[in-house]
Amino acid sequence: MRKLKDNLLLTLLWFAAFLTVAVLVTIVGYIFYKGMGLISFNFIFGDYSPSGDGGIWPMVVTTIYTIAISLIIATPVGILAAVYLQEYAKQGKLVRLIRFATESLTGIPSIIYGLFGAVFFVTTLKLGMSIISASLTLTIIVLPVIIRTTEESLKTVPRTYREGSLALGTTKLQTLYKVILPSAMPGILSGLILSMGRIIGESAAIFLTAGTVAAMPSSIFSSARTLTVHSFLVTQEAGDIELAAAIGIVLIVIILILNFSATFISKKLNKADY
Amino acid sequence: MTSLPLKKETEKIGKSNKRKYRLEKFSGNLFLFCALLSVISLLLIICFVFYKGAHPFLAEGYRFLDFLLGSDWVPSEDKFGILPMIIASLYATIGALIIGVPIGLLTAIFLAEIAPKSIAKIISPAVQLLAGIPSVLYGVFGLAIIVPFLQNHLGLIKGQSLVAVILVLAIMMLPTVVTVAETSIRAVPKTYREGSLALGASPIGTIFKVVVPAAKSGIMTAIVLGMGRAIGETMAVILVAGNSLIIPTSLTDSVRPLTTNIALEMGYAFGTHQEMLFATGIVLFSFILILNFTLARISSKGGN
Numbered sequence: 001m002r003k004l005k006d007n008l009l010l011t012l013l014w015f016a017a018f019l020t021v022a023v024l025v026t027i028v029g030y031i032f033y034k035g036m037g038l039i040s041f042n043f044i045f046g047d048y049s050p051s052g053d054g055g056i057w058p059m060v061v062t063t064i065y066t067i068a069i070s071l072i073i074a075t076p077v078g079i080l081a082a083v084y085l086q087e088y089a090k091q092g093k094l095v096r097l098i099r100f101a102t103e104s105l106t107g108i109p110s111i112i113y114g115l116f117g118a119v120f121f122v123t124t125l126k127l128g129m130s131i132i133s134a135s136l137t138l139t140i141i142v143l144p145v146i147i148r149t150t151e152e153s154l155k156t157v158p159r160t161y162r163e164g165s166l167a168l169g170t171t172k173l174q175t176l177y178k179v180i181l182p183s184a185m186p187g188i189l190s191g192l193i194l195s196m197g198r199i200i201g202e203s204a205a206i207f208l209t210a211g212t213v214a215a216m217p218s219s220i221f222s223s224a225r226t227l228t229v230h231s232f233l234v235t236q237e238a239g240d241i242e243l244a245a246a247i248g249i250v251l252i253v254i255i256l257i258l259n260f261s262a263t264f265i266s267k268k269l270n271k272a273d274y
Numbered sequence: 275m276t277s278l279p280l281k282k283e284t285e286k287i288g289k290s291n292k293r294k295y296r297l298e299k300f301s302g303n304l305f306l307f308c309a310l311l312s313v314i315s316l317l318l319i320i321c322f323v324f325y326k327g328a329h330p331f332l333a334e335g336y337r338f339l340d341f342l343l344g345s346d347w348v349p350s351e352d353k354f355g356i357l358p359m360i361i362a363s364l365y366a367t368i369g370a371l372i373i374g375v376p377i378g379l380l381t382a383i384f385l386a387e388i389a390p391k392s393i394a395k396i397i398s399p400a401v402q403l404l405a406g407i408p409s410v411l412y413g414v415f416g417l418a419i420i421v422p423f424l425q426n427h428l429g430l431i432k433g434q435s436l437v438a439v440i441l442v443l444a445i446m447m448l449p450t451v452v453t454v455a456e457t458s459i460r461a462v463p464k465t466y467r468e469g470s471l472a473l474g475a476s477p478i479g480t481i482f483k484v485v486v487p488a489a490k491s492g493i494m495t496a497i498v499l500g501m502g503r504a505i506g507e508t509m510a511v512i513l514v515a516g517n518s519l520i521i522p523t524s525l526t527d528s529v530r531p532l533t534t535n536i537a538l539e540m541g542y543a544f545g546t547h548q549e550m551l552f553a554t555g556i557v558l559f560s561f562i563l564i565l566n567f568t569l570a571r572i573s574s575k576g577g578n
Binding site: 002003005006009010012013014015016017019020021023024026027028030031034076077078080081083084085088089097098101102104105107108109110111112113114115116118119120124140143144147171172173194197198200201202203204207208228229231232235236239241244245248251252255256258259 | 322
């Protein structure tokens with residue numbers, strides 16, 4: 001009787017795992033199957049044309065802009081915030097408040113960020129529907145990710161490093177940027193790469209703050225679409241699954257590269273360090 | 275004579291020390307400010323979204339209960355009721371949890387406990403990778419495959435329906451649930467398993483009666499994260515929901531969850547209509563807070 005039950009459960013486990021893998025393989029497989037026909041040099045690096053035979057270069061550029069701007073702001077702020085929480089702060093009400101705020105920011109859905117960006121950056125600060133509005137909104141979205149990953153990697157720096165450095169008569173600040181931050185670097189870097197993935201995958205918040213203009217952005221103050229938003233819009237407006245899937249391939253490949261480099265960096269640098 | 279240069283020397287050191295201290299103090303404050311930015315952001319978000327969303331009820335004489343329980347959403351006729359969307363969001367999230375969580379958890383258990391190492395080494399990173407794929411692509415897949423399938427096999431006029439939303443969301447939450455749950459199951463100390471096996475429990479019995487309960491808090495986190503993804507998802511849902519403004523009575527009805535209502539109408543809404551979309555956002559936000567709180571309570575109760 002027990003044996004029968006065990007076998008039944010075991011079958012169930014195999015079945016569930018098989019189902020998960022099958023579904024996920026089907027999705028990725030379908031996107032590659034459907035979109036591969038469109039992938040060409042001209043598709044990725046060609047200018048967009050409404051007739052449909054153009055490329056997606058403007059969207060690639062927009063995506064790069066949003067990643068660059070939001071990381072330029074979020075990286076220093078996030079790292080320094082994590083340094084404060086891990087190295088400087090005394091445990092107390094203030095730290096609890098900061099942690100509570102960071103955790104709450106993680107839980108807010110992207111569409112609410114979009115609403116906030118639309119009323120604060122677009123309307124109140126008069127930045128308009130633009131790449132800069134979207135990037136500032138994204139900055140807040142990735143900030144908790146960067147803070148958390150940096151904190152995690154600061155935690156892995158052995159206590160003895162700090163003690164050794166301080167015992168040599170260095171100040172706290174010198175210890176921080178000569179000893180602690182370099183040893184925490186691999187973790188911080190892979191955190192940054194993961195934030196890039198988060199920015200690339202974001203759609204709702206960008207949709208409400210950057211608008212949907214399908215053209216090469218002339219500056220960071222113009223409205224534009226990122227790859228993900230473009231993929232959504234061609235599906236919704238034109239039902240062009242093939243084009244959406246082709247953009248999907250580009251997105252998946254970028255995410256793949258980012259993930260591999262994150263793993264690579266943390267492995268490589270860790271080895272070099274210890 | 276000799277005391278003069280010495281004095282100068284100590285003064286010099288004192289000066290450089292002073293500068294050092296000032297720099298220390300300044301950097302400490304700078305770090306504190308950076309850390310406070312997340313608090314400031316949260317406050318700004320809450321203030322702006324709530325201010326905009328509460329305005330019609332505080333200043334324009336709309337009743338909040340009519341908004342919450344009204345079943346008509348006709349902005350051109352000044353009718354703002356979001357009950358159909360609340361129900362659609364609830365159904366879609368619960369449905370996705372019912373399908374996605376058991377499959378996700380069983381897969382996580384399989385990967386952590388049953389699967390041969392060589393297989394787990396390939397599948398785990400692959401699933402992890404899928405958690406990072408833009409959710410829009412899940413919507414594209416849903417529209418291209420799931421929607422036509424439902425249309426043909428259930429005889430629907432329109433395949434975009436509640437059941438399509440549930441399926442897409444369930445698939446979308448799978449990678450998150452699997453990855454987080456697997457990590458927590460792997461973190462259960464080996465001694466737990468050994469102890470249980472030594473007492474004569476079967477390997478499968480050990481997994482379900484010892485290992486899984488020990489990983490409960492991590493599993494709870496997995497469910498909360500998966501649920502958060504499902505309830506907050508917008509763009510993928512627009513593609514497969516159909517977006518009709520009716521209270522769903524069956525799985526095959528076309529629905530419009532809270533999130534999609536905001537995204538669909540923000541583009542052209544202004545005045546009271548726009549403020550009502552912010553109010554929709556507040557309801558969504560409160561929804562997530564309540565669900566998270568409830569699940570946290572359930573898991574902490576189970577812990578006692």
